[in-house]
Amino acid sequence: MRIVILGGGYAGVICALRLARRTRGQDSITLVSASPSLVDRIRLHQQAAGQDLGKHGLAELLAGSGVTLKIGRVTRIDPRGSLYLGDERLAFEQLVVAIGSRVDVDSVPGVREHAFTLDAASAGELAARLPSIAARGGRLLVIGGGLTGIEGATELAEAHPGLQVTLLSSGELGENLSEAGRTHLYEALRRLGVTVQKGQVRRIQAGSVELADRSLPFDACLWAGGFVVPELVRQSGLPVNSRGQLLVDPCLRVIGHENIHGIGDAAALVEPPSHMLMGCKTAIPMGVQVAENLARLSRGEDPLPFDYVDTAFCISLGRRDGLLQPYRLDGSPTPWLLRGRMGAWLKEQVCRFVVTSLRFERMGLNIVAWRKTGRKLSPVASQQGTLAA
Ligand SMILES: Cc1cc2nc3c(=O)[nH]c(=O)nc-3n(C[C@H](O)[C@H](O)[C@H](O)COP(=O)(O)OP(=O)(O)OC[C@H]3O[C@@H](n4cnc5c(N)ncnc54)[C@H](O)[C@@H]3O)c2cc1C
Structure with missing residues (x-):
């Protein structure tokens, strides 16, 4: 089979490596990435704080695996079997879309x-x-009370004690945390001197943000208002949701297109398992699942559904504090959690593990595992019977 994987992020790289291991050169596997390096996105708030993240070159991550690496930006997806990089055409029999996401800068005027x-x-x-x-004691306004906004505000406040940091959110902070988790979060924000404000942003102008009832001045504004999938996916005519994510069936095949698979931030299950958010913790298991399913296809077997249950949220609050909030099977937070220096240490280990898991995969060692529902799942032959897009 001619298999093309579009996207060299966490999902695409693990998928390519696992597939190469399973099919041992029987299939042609090409990974296409706009960037020659893996962008370690989960550490980008550290980069904003001036830390050197190092580089993870894709050529090095894939070396010796048998995967062909193609660096270039895909400009069009033709679901009938071609990708285009400008004028260049790349044919596929099986396509894995792992194109990831970017911060949404278009839904509120002035963000871009x-x-x-x-x-x-x-x-x-x-x-x-x-x-x-x-x-000069200037003001940084961080907008967005989700995990990236919280990690960004705390990291930058810790790195620059002279900065006046405000975190603006339309909802409550730490909605997914237990009460103990929320209490710790607010304590950490207070300790770091981060002011929390509530409000819905109407527009951003040079130097100020306009809310319904007031405006807030800033010297720098960090927008952390959620992720969307690149337009390229919507433009392909494949079925997508409002964030541009491909709609996929339980085996991660795009609805109505059994030879196109969606993984990572770029895909959303039509029948979601509990509590599944965009995140590398879901992107990597999805990449492994599609690789295993494509290997099954090579052997003439039907694919297996993706079985995933979220285990925990792990949030950094600067370099010296963090939170590990475990979840029950039903998606509710447990009252106990790890915090403080232990939480920070664990978060650092999680971040290291993400890239290490790719390196181990290349060496033939499988260290990726995730929590499952425990239900017995049977292979699914075709998409007949799954929900329509
Ligand atoms: C600051 C921050 C902190 C985060 N913290 C966490 C966390 O603690 N836990 C967690 O689970 N998640 C976290 N996330 C989210 C996580 O980073 C994403 O969910 C994850 O990166 C998704 O992986 P992916 O492989 O689907 O996509 P990406 O990592 O976005 O990779 C997409 C790939 O596609 C390539 N690509 C895009 N367009 C094209 C094109 N047209 N042609 C060719 N190639 C293309 C890109 O170059 C890239 O290689 C965080 C994100 C941020 C920004």
């Missing part, structure tokens, strides 16, 4: 023009700007 984001290029620009703003 006046705010930084935790995308690789913008995080680098923010890192360059913040030291001078901090030196």
Whole structure:
């Protein structure tokens, strides 16, 4: 089979490596990535704080695996069997879309023009700007009370004690945490001098944010308002949801297209297992699952459904504090959690594990595992009977 994997993030790389191990050169596997390195996105708030994240070259991560690496930006997906990189055509029999996501900068006016984001290029620009703003006691406004907003605000406040940091959120912070988790989160924000405000942003202008009832001035604004999938996927005509994620069946095949598979941030299950968010903790298992299913297909077997249950949230609160909030099988947070220095240490181990799991996979060692429902699942022959898009 000619298999093309589109995207060299966590999901695409683990999928390519596992598939190469399983099929041992029988199939042609090509991984296409716009960037020659794996962007370690889960550490981009650290990059914004001026830390050196190092580089993980894709050529090195895939070396010796038998996967062909193609660096280039895909400009069109033709679901009938071709990808286009400008004028160049790349044919596939099986396609895995692992194109990931980016911060949504279009749903609120002014974000694109006046705010930084935790995308690789913008995080680098923010890192360059913040030291001078901090030196004169300037204001950083972080917008978004989700996990990236919280990690961003705490990391930047810790790295630049001179900065006046405000975290603006439309909802309650730490909604997915237990009461003890939320209490610890607010304590950490207080300790780091981060002011929390509530409000819905209408627009961002140069130097200020307009809310329904007031405006807030800033010297730098970090927008952490959620992720969307690149437009390329929607433009392909494949079925997508409002965030541009491909709609996939329980075996992660795109609805109505059995030879196209969606993994990572770029895909959303039509029948979701409990509590599944965009995250590397789901992207990597999805990559493994599709690789195993494609290997089954090579052997003439039917694919297996993706069985995943979230285990925990792990949040950094700067380099010296963190939170590990475990979840029950039903998706509710447990009252007990790990916090403080132990939480920070665990979060660091999780971040290291993510890249290490890719390196181990290349060496033939499988260290990726995830919690499952425990239900007995049978192979699924075709999409007949699954929900329509
Ligand atoms: C600051 C921050 C902290 C985070 N913390 C956590 C966390 O603690 N836990 C967690 O689970 N998740 C976390 N996430 C989310 C996590 O980073 C993403 O869910 C994860 O990166 C998704 O992996 P992916 O492989 O699907 O996509 P990505 O990592 O986005 O990779 C997509 C790949 O597709 C390539 N690509 C895109 N467009 C094209 C194109 N047109 N042509 C060719 N290639 C293309 C890109 O170059 C890239 O290689 C965090 C994210 C951020 C920003």
